[in-house]
Amino acid sequence: MASAPFAVSSSPAASAVLRGGKSDARTGCRVGITRKNFGRVMMALAVDVSRFEGVPMAPPDPILGVSEAFKADQNDLKLNLGVGAYRTEELQPYVLNVVKKAETLMLEKGENKEYLPIEGLAAFNKATAELLFGADNPVLKQGRVATLQSLSGTGSLRLAAAFIQRYFPEAKVLISSPTWGNHKNIFNDAKVPWSEYRYYDPKTVGLDFEGMIADIQAAPDGSFVLLHGCAHNPTGIDPTPEQWEKIADVIQEKKHMPFFDVAYQGFASGSLDEDASSVRLFVQRGLEVFVAQSYSKNLGLYAERIGAINVVCSTPEVANRVKSQLKRLARPMYSNPPIHGARIVANVVGDPTMFGEWKQEMEEMAGRIKNVRQKLYDSLSAKDKSGKDWSFILRQIGMFSYTGLNKNQSDNMTDKWHIYMTKDGRISLAGLSLAKCEYLADAIIDSFHNASAEGLGTATCQ
Numbered sequence: 001m002a003s004a005p006f007a008v009s010s011s012p013a014a015s016a017v018l019r020g021g022k023s024d025a026r027t028g029c030r031v032g033i034t035r036k037n038f039g040r041v042m043m044a045l046a047v048d049v050s051r052f053e054g055v056p057m058a059p060p061d062p063i064l065g066v067s068e069a070f071k072a073d074q075n076d077l078k079l080n081l082g083v084g085a086y087r088t089e090e091l092q093p094y095v096l097n098v099v100k101k102a103e104t105l106m107l108e109k110g111e112n113k114e115y116l117p118i119e120g121l122a123a124f125n126k127a128t129a130e131l132l133f134g135a136d137n138p139v140l141k142q143g144r145v146a147t148l149q150s151l152s153g154t155g156s157l158r159l160a161a162a163f164i165q166r167y168f169p170e171a172k173v174l175i176s177s178p179t180w181g182n183h184k185n186i187f188n189d190a191k192v193p194w195s196e197y198r199y200y201d202p203k204t205v206g207l208d209f210e211g212m213i214a215d216i217q218a219a220p221d222g223s224f225v226l227l228h229g230c231a232h233n234p235t236g237i238d239p240t241p242e243q244w245e246k247i248a249d250v251i252q253e254k255k256h257m258p259f260f261d262v263a264y265q266g267f268a269s270g271s272l273d274e275d276a277s278s279v280r281l282f283v284q285r286g287l288e289v290f291v292a293q294s295y296s297k298n299l300g301l302y303a304e305r306i307g308a309i310n311v312v313c314s315t316p317e318v319a320n321r322v323k324s325q326l327k328r329l330a331r332p333m334y335s336n337p338p339i340h341g342a343r344i345v346a347n348v349v350g351d352p353t354m355f356g357e358w359k360q361e362m363e364e365m366a367g368r369i370k371n372v373r374q375k376l377y378d379s380l381s382a383k384d385k386s387g388k389d390w391s392f393i394l395r396q397i398g399m400f401s402y403t404g405l406n407k408n409q410s411d412n413m414t415d416k417w418h419i420y421m422t423k424d425g426r427i428s429l430a431g432l433s434l435a436k437c438e439y440l441a442d443a444i445i446d447s448f449h450n451a452s453a454e455g456l457g458t459a460t461c462q
Contacts, residue, residue, distance in 0.1 A: 062181050062422055070420040078418040079436060081427040084233070084399055085302060086365055089433050094365075096300050098357045102347040106340075113339065118327040120149020120308070121342035127349035128293055128308045132262065132276055139283055143316035146323035148309050148330065149337045153263045153294030154182060156309040160259065160290050161190035162329045163322075164224060173224040173259070174216060176200075178424060180233045180261070183226065195219070200235050205392035205404045207237045213250055221255050229260045229291070230275040231268035231398025234426035238268075238397055244278050248285055258282050259290040267298040268398040270366035272359065283312055295345055297399070298362055304341025369399055372429050372437065376401070379441035386449065399430040405447055412451035417443035 060068065066082030088094050119125065125147045129140055139145050150156040164171060173192055175183055176199035187194045197219070198211030216225055227247070232238055239247060251258050260279050266272040282289050294307040309326065313319040330336070348354045373393060380390040393401050405413065405425035413419040419440065421427050432440060 066420045066422060069414070073418055073420075075418040077439065079420065079431070079440065081419060081421045081429075081431045081440075084297070084428050084430060086297065086300060086399070086430045087433075089368065089435075091431065091433055091436075094300060096358070096361050098348055098354050098361060099299060099301070099344055101354060101357075102344045105347055106343055111343065116149070116336045116339050116342070118330050118336050119147075119323065120337045121339060121346060123346035123350060124149055124306075124342035125308065127346050129310060131272060131349055132265070132279060132291060132293060132310060133283060133312075134273070134276075134280060137280070137283065139312050144313050144319050146311040146313060146319045146326060148323065148326050149342055150292075150307055150309050150330070151334060151337060152296055152305040152307040153261065153292050154186065155305065155334070155337075156292035156294070156307045157183070157186050157261065158190065159326060159330055159333065160292060160309050160311075161187050161192050162333070163326060165190050165192050166329070167325070168222075168224070171222060171224055171257075172220065173226055174219055174256075175226050176212075176228070176232070178234055179226070179228075181422070183261075197225075199232070200237065200402070202404065205402065206395065207239060207243070209239065209243055209246075213246060216247070216250050216256065217254065219254065219256065222257070223254070224257045224259045224290070225251055226259045226261060227278070229262035229265065229278050231264040231400070233263065233398075234400050234422070234424060235402040236396030236398050236400045237402070239278075241277070244281055248282055248287070251282075252285060252287060257290065258287060259292075261292050263292075263294045264297050264398055265293070266359070266362045267366060270363040272362075288312055288314055295341065299345065299348065299358070301341045301344060304344070305338060306341030306345060369429050372432050372434060373401065375434050375437040376429070376432070376441060379438045380444060383438070383441050384445045388448075399428055401427050401429055403427055403444060405444070406452070409447040409451045412447040413443050416446070416451075419443050 063083060067080060070078060070080040070082070086094055128149075129145055129147045130137075133140055133145065148156075148159070150159050161173075164173070171192075173187055173194040174197045175187070175194050177196035178200055179196075184194065197215035198208045200206075201208035201211070219225075228238075230238060248258075250256075260282075262276070262279060265275045268275045279289065279291055289310075289312040291310040291312070292307065293310065295304070296302045296307075299306075311319070311322050311326070313322055348358050373396075377390055377393045380393070384390070392404075396402065403425045407423045410421055410423050410425055413421055417439075419427075427440075
């Protein structure tokens with residue numbers, strides 16, 4: 001049988017050895033030489049281009065990429081204020097004592113690792129809904145809430161986005177400007193159109209309430225309005241109770257669907273009830289509501305990916321149908337949720353003693369962040385002789401502060417001062433200690449006053 005005219009090798013090295021040829025690393029093509037018995041030499045070109053040649057390199061994640069850059073920095077003064085994860089005063093990760101107790105209890109019970117139902121752990125779903133709406137809320141007693149355990153806040157939002165895309169394909173989601181960096185990714189991937197409503201006012205470093213109301217009023221009837229239940233990310237600026245009433249008025253008038261992202265219940269103010277008051281206001285008015293929950297911050301269960309999507313419906317029958325379709329969407333997406341974090345939450349919330357201990361630890365974490373916020377404000381006010389009013393820092397709430405620094409100023413914070421943060425000027429106060437407040441204040445003052453110009457050069461802080 002005649003030999004084949006083309007030689008194909010399994011690797012560039014093998015091609016060179018077996019065929020006497022060579023590999024061109026620049027083009028990804030493999031060139032080999034095949035000799036036939038009658039002495040004629042043929043050049044055999046084996047082109048092995050990857051099927052993935054058309055896949056471009058993705059840009060670094062604007063939030064998680066900050067931590068990667070921080071780890072690579074060898075400077076002793078470096079600070080990571082990018083990722084929203086709580087740290088102790090020693091800037092170390094913190095596992096809540098009540099979480100350790102709950103895990104010990106789980107080991108003692110010897111519970112198995114069997115699959116959960118698609119909707120998740122029943123005890124968790126009951127506990128999380130009661131925590132959000134209040135145990136005595138009529139919507140729970142009447143069975144008008146569809147609750148599914150999901151993969152923390154992101155997974156819950158993504159599941160709801162898939163539901164919107166399937167059953168409200170013409171609807172648009174309104175998102176605050178600015179918002180958490182992943183919100184737009186979630187709706188883009190779900191192919192749900194979105195637009196922005198005004199929220200942040202750079203002139204006051206506060207809430208643009210009039211712009212917010214005008215944009216929600218101007219949106220097509222029946223739009224979904226994504227709202228941050230408390231501790232708005234990234235600004236830390238929340239509406240007042242009176243402003244929440246007005247927002248509810250406009251949403252009700254326009255027949256919009258409120259969609260709350262509740263990532264910080266109990267972690268913002270230190271009170272579970274106070275941080276859920278915005279959601280409860282809308283529910284009390286009889287509105288149908290979407291609510292995504294996360295336990296990453298308030299229980300420190302970042303890696304457990306534990307949260308829930310809740311949908312308040314007009315009747316129990318509607319709630320059952322909505323739940324059935326959420327389950328249908330979850331099944332091909334991730335099949336069923338993980339059990340470990342769900343059991344932790346169910347144990348903590350379901351046990352009066354542990355529940356009390358959790359509330360105490362939340363108050364302590366929230367209190368530490370408040371103390372850091374106050375110290376940063378005091379340091380800025382004492383050091384900055386320009387007369388600039390830094391009091392907006394005290395009016396913000398939660399783990400973040402929106403400094404008002406632009407991209408070049410934020411770059412200066414990193415390049416000169418080794419302080420890592422997102423480029424929109426957001427800093428995580430949960431990653432700051434009292435001991436580092438004065439250093440941070442020096443960096444902010446320098447960046448604010450000296451690093452405004454485009455194309456700013458960088459220096460190194462010794």
